[in-house]
Amino acid sequence: MSFELPKLSYSYNALEPHIDAQTMEIHYLKHHGGYTNNLNKAIENTPLADLSIEEILKDVSKHSAAVRNNGGGFYNHNLFWTVMSPNGGGKPLGKIAAAINAKFGSFESFKEKFSAAAATRFGSGWAWLIDKDGALEIISTPNQDNPLMDVVEVKGYPLLALDVWEHAYYLKYQNRRPDYIENFWHVVNWHEVERRFTNR
Ligand code: MN
Numbered sequence: 132m133s134f135e136l137p138k139l140s141y142s143y144n145a146l147e148p149h150i151d152a153q154t155m156e157i158h159y160l161k162h163h164g165g166y167t168n169n170l171n172k173a174i175e176n177t178p179l180a181d182l183s184i185e186e187i188l189k190d191v192s193k194h195s196a197a198v199r200n201n202g203g204g205f206y207n208h209n210l211f212w213t214v215m216s217p218n219g220g221g222k223p224l225g226k227i228a229a230a231i232n233a234k235f236g237s238f239e240s241f242k243e244k245f246s247a248a249a250a251t252r253f254g255s256g257w258a259w260l261i262d263k264d265g266a267l268e269i270i271s272t273p274n275q276d277n278p279l280m281d282v283v284e285v286k287g288y289p290l291l292a293l294d295v296w297e298h299a300y301y302l303k304y305q306n307r308r309p310d311y312i313e314n315f316w317h318v319v320n321w322h323e324v325e326r327r328f329t330n331r
Contacts, residue, residue, distance in 0.1 A: 223324065
C-alpha cells in the first residue's frame with residue numbers, strides 16, 4: 132500500500148487574493164507531493180506500509196526521521212487544504228463556536244491567541260487548534276510535527292491547522308508572516324472545522 136496525494140477540492144487560484152495561485156500550485160504539487168513520495172519511499176518494504184497514517188504518527192518516536200518529517204508533511208497538508216475554502220472566512224457556527232467562546236471568551240480572543248501562536252513559532256512549523264480530551268487548546272509545533280505524534284508536548288485531535296513555513300507565504304508576503312496569518316482568517320473553512328469537532 133502507498134499513500135496518494137489527495138485531490139484539491141478547489142483550483143489553485145480559488146483562495147486569491149489571500150493565498151496566491153503560484154504559491155498554491157508549488158505548495159501542493161512540489162511540497163505536499165514531495166512529502167507524499169518521500170513517505171512512500173521511507174515505508175516501502177517495511178511493516179509501516181500496512182498501517183494508516185494515524186497509526187504511523189502515534190508511535191512516530193520509534194520510526195526514522197524520514198518517516199517523522201514526511202509522514203507529518205503528508206498528514207498536515209492533507210488537513211490544511213480541507214480547512215480552507217474559497218467560501219471560507221467569517222465566524223464559526225454551531226458547536227465549535229460555542230466551544231471556542233466557552234474556552235477563549237470570544238472569537239476575537241481565540242483569533243488573537245491562535246495568530247500569536249502562528250506568529251511566534253520560530254522558524255518552520257504549524258499552529259493548531261486541537262481537541263484534547265474534549266477541551267480545546269491552541270498549540271504550535273516545529274517542522275512537520277503534529278499533535279497526533281507521541282513526540283509533541285501537548286497531544287490532541289487537530290481541528291484547524293495553519294502552515295507557517297516560508298514556502299506557504301513567501302512568494303506573496305515575503306517576510307510579512309503576520310499579514311499572511313491575518314489573511315488566513317478570510318479562507319478558514321469553519322464547516323470543516325465543525326465537522327471535525329463533531330464527527331470524529
Ligand atoms: Mn507546507
